[in-house]
Amino acid sequence: MNLGTLTLEKDQVIRKCVAILGIRGSGKSNTAKVFAEELIKEKIPLVIVDPDGEYRELDAVVFDRFNVDPEEVVNILMVGKSVVLDVNDWNDDVFKFLTAFFNVLWETSKVYRKDLFVLLEEAHEFxxxxxxxxxxDVLVRIALRGRKRGIGMILVSQxxxxxxxxxxxxxxIYFLHKVVHPVDVRVYKEILPLKSREIETEIKAMETGDAIFYKDGELKKVRIRKFEELPLLLQEGEKAEI
Incomplete structure (x- = not known):
């Protein structure tokens, strides 16, 4: 998985919980899209909850209306295809669908135990x-217990x-982009095994696309490459919008 100045093997990330954090404009959503793009290349399906329509360029089946049976969407994942749930129009029906969908996914994973990822953009909303x-409740259950059933989770939040x-x-696994709010800086201090002053210095020096990568005690500053949008013809030929 080529993420820029960082390369990861598929086996290093499957079934893991990944946090991608940073203020708006820090590059966090680009990191999430690059990570998702690389997982798709590795034939690992994702379901992406996308509140702002940022992930429609991925090689995935896009849903932006939710009068569909949640089992149909789960079945798409089970055959190895990725899904984008474009929930730009937030309302009670969308949240009811998401609740039903993730409950079906949880129950299905008990039987199939297929490697896949759930990506939550604006995770603090869910x-x-x-x-x-x-x-x-169901999302926290998946995040904390999903590994045994093959499910990893990617949390993206500003x-x-x-x-x-x-x-x-x-x-x-953490990708920590720039933050400025003292409360968010404090979260970084709780996560990273560095002195407070060192963390503050690193954060201040960050530019768009820079991130602190932290996994299994390994900590280093990385730069994430830019997301490669699919050519228009490929999108039309290989993506289905329902």
Missing amino acids: IPQGGRTPLS RSAKVNKDVLTQSE
């Missing part, structure tokens, strides 16, 4: 710290302090 909903701490602190 698994907030200090709040519980039927949707957050407000790390607002993400469920049980999930965030148990993540196994």
